[in-house]
Amino acid sequence: MGFLEVEDLKVHFPIKGGIFNRTVDYIKAVDGVTFSVEQGKTYGLVGESGSGKTTTGRAVIGLNDITSGKVLFEGTDITSKKSKTKNVRKDIQMIFQDPYSSLNPRKRVIDIVAEPLRNYENLSKIEERKRIQELMEMVGLSPESILKYPHEFSGGQRQRIGVARAIALKPKLIIADEPVSALDVSVQAQVLNFMQDIQKELNLTYLFISHDLGIVKHMCDDIAIMYKGRYVEQGTKEDIFNNPQHIYTKRLIAAIPDINPRNRADQFKFRQEVQKEYEHSYDDYFDSEGLAYGLQPISDTHLVALPGKG
Amino acid sequence: MGNELLEIKNLTTSFRIGDEYHAAVDDVTLTLNKNEVLGIVGESGSGKSALAFSIMGLHNRAKIEGSIKLKDQELVKLAPSKMNNLRGDDLAMIFQDPLTALNPLMEIGDQIAEALLLHNLDMSSKQRKARVIELLNMVGIPRPEYVYEQFPHELSGGMRQRVVIAIAIANKPELLIADEPTTALDVTIQAQILDLIRKLKEDIHAGIILITHDLGVVAEMADRVAVMYAGQIVEIADVTTLFENPLHPYTKSLLNSVPAEGQDKLHVIQGIVPSLKNLPRKGCRFAARIPWIDESAHEENPVLHEVSQGHFVRCTCHAHFYFPEESKEEQTNGIS
Structure with missing residues (x-):
């Protein structure tokens, strides 16, 4: 039994229309996604x-309703939002993308970080304050700063307050939705290093959602590439970066800017070749609706969306 | 020209x-x-x-x-x-x-x-x-x-x-x-x-x-790159020189904080970018973020020096700059 298992997850949003505002169609935001994550690992989406x-991440934590499919967390089915799952839910927390809008500007840091504690644990005022001061120290902020407001902190510090809130209940799984894309490079480095440190310390598992392949390569053990609600490729970091099979993955990897200016001409040529291949073999990799096919294993860890073999 | x-x-x-x-x-x-x-x-x-x-x-x-x-x-x-x-x-x-x-x-x-x-x-x-x-x-x-x-x-x-x-x-x-x-x-x-x-x-x-x-x-x-810090140009050079032979501590730190092949820990620049009101107006503006570098390494009034044709660097601290041995204490920084 895996730590987190997602089976054939579908999230469809209805499109309302017509005279009676009936549902006329669906947007298939997530359309049949299956994966499993081991404890202590980082899984990149x-x-x-x-x-x-993002919808996949939000569905796992219960922020989006699941149309069909299953989410199993340590063997417990948490697909439906019944009260039974309440205790499981505190083991899953989320770090949001934008540290400027995910913290309530009118609350002090102590109230922001204490909110999950107040929901789940009955602590006295003194205990609560002590816990929060410990948390602040863990994320590298001074314990005196708990009485400040979010605007008094820099972007990186705010994101660490977001992390403090996420780890307040000692969760096992953290869903990090683009945790650093709103931050400057040097601050990015700070938050990423810190996320790795607390992962070791608390044996955390990350579901790491990002569009930045450089960061995903740095952080993740396993990676899945999504396109229009479906997986196009899944594998270990090495599978994806050293041996990409799907044309979409290749194109994505080719698009990463190269930091060495001497490679400029080569990179440019390589990108054009991949683009040509992409246009040329598009029909081989996508069905008539432009969606990816089902996943076929090509090694123990490596799955690629290829047309079915009969 | x-x-x-x-x-x-x-x-x-x-x-x-x-x-x-x-x-x-x-x-x-x-x-x-x-x-x-x-x-x-x-x-x-x-x-x-x-x-x-x-x-x-x-x-x-x-x-x-x-x-x-x-x-x-x-x-x-x-x-x-x-x-x-x-x-x-x-x-x-x-x-x-x-x-x-x-x-x-x-x-x-x-x-x-x-x-x-x-x-x-x-x-x-x-x-x-x-x-x-x-x-x-x-x-x-x-x-x-x-x-x-x-x-x-x-x-x-x-x-x-x-x-x-x-x-x-x-x-x-x-x-x-x-x-x-x-x-x-x-x-x-x-x-x-x-x-x-x-x-x-x-x-x-x-x-x-x-x-x-x-x-x-x-x-x-x-073709050419200018690196700015706190309102000033701290380094300017053609693109290959800048990426292959960066001199200013800020340029080096920036390049080191990007995830690269075989890198375990990312470099973190200490402290934060000072706000407009708190910009240090005297001396090297980057000095506060590399406190392990001796004060005497900085110029009193840093100017751009031409180190080679078309490659300019501000302040003299680049000649004495090194990355500290990274430890957790150094990476996490409190409220300034």
Whole structure:
């Protein structure tokens, strides 16, 4: 039994229309996604905007309703939002993308970080304050700063307050939705290093959602590439970066800017070749609706969306 | 030489906070040649966008000192009406967020035509429409006749940015300023837009100032790079020199904080970018973020030194700089 198992997850949003505002069609934001994550690992979900990666993360934590499919967390079915699952839910927390809008500007840090504690644990005022001061120290902020407001902190510090809130209940799984894309490079480094440190310390598992392949490569053990709500490729970091099979993955990897200016001409040529291949073999990799096919294993760890063999 | 398009000398742009003026761009001197891409790199708050807005004359209440010369024409203190004639004609800008840069209530075609209308009074409306279609074709928008009548919300982010670029190049500007042109876009779209800018450079022979915080984009696009920190240029060099032989501690730190092959821990620059009010005005501005470097290594009044042809570095601290042995205490920093 895996730590987190997602089976054939589908999230469809209805499109309302017509005279009686009936449902006329669905947007298939997530359309049949299956994966499992081991404890202590980082699983990366990559895709362009609109690929369904955020919706997948939000469905796992219960922020989006699941149309069909199953989410199993340590063997417990948490697909439906019944009260039974309440205790499981505190083991799953989320770090949001934008540290400027995910913290309530009118609350002090102590109230922001204490909110999950107040929901789940009955602590006295003194105990609560002590816990929060410990948390602040863990994320590298001074314990005196708990009485400040979010605007008094820099972007990186705010994101660490978001992390403090996420780890307040000692969760096992953290869903990090583009945790650093709103931050400057040097601050990015700070938050990423810190996320790795607390992962070791608390044996955390990350579902790491990002569009930045460089960061995903740095952080993740296993990676899945999403396109239009479906997986196009899944594998270990090495599978994806050293041996990409799907044309979409190849194109995504080719698009990463190269930091060495001497490779400029080569990179440019390589990108054009991949683009040509992409246009040339598009029909081989996508069905008539432009969606990816089902996943076929090509090794023990490596799955690629290829047309079915009969 | 003689190929200079833009010459900025001792430019200082100050904003008023309370009763005092604080310089966001401090004594910047730069030149840009025709057909050249100058990358400007820095974190938020380093003054790179303030510099761009100063060149474009888009600051309303700022105090601008020094000189900005576009082909021998002084732009600082130019009358607003004359500036309006230049803006969108000889100098143009591509903005970061294509959704806010476009008017949501106006058809795409009309928005591009507006740029033509303002600067080419003798163009007939038929000619104008033909030129708009030509521009849409140039920036790689499929079915331009159809897109002409669409509204911004009907286009994807990449398509919108193409429209913004079409507006910017409508009058074949000689100077094009691109302020984080791809930050809001996905990587594959980013690659397409960068290709487009590269192609346009060849077509219209403009000088381009590319402002970005993405070092990969700079490495791919720029001919020369200026690194800005706290309102000053701390290092400027051609692109290969800058990436292969970076000297200033800030440049080195930035390059080290990007995930690279075989790197376990990312370098973290201590402390935070000082806010405009708290900028250190004396001595090396980066000194506070590399406290392990002895004070005597810094110059009292750091200036740009030419270390080799065309490679300038501010302050003398680069000669004494080394990365500290990283430990957790050093990486986490308290509230300043």
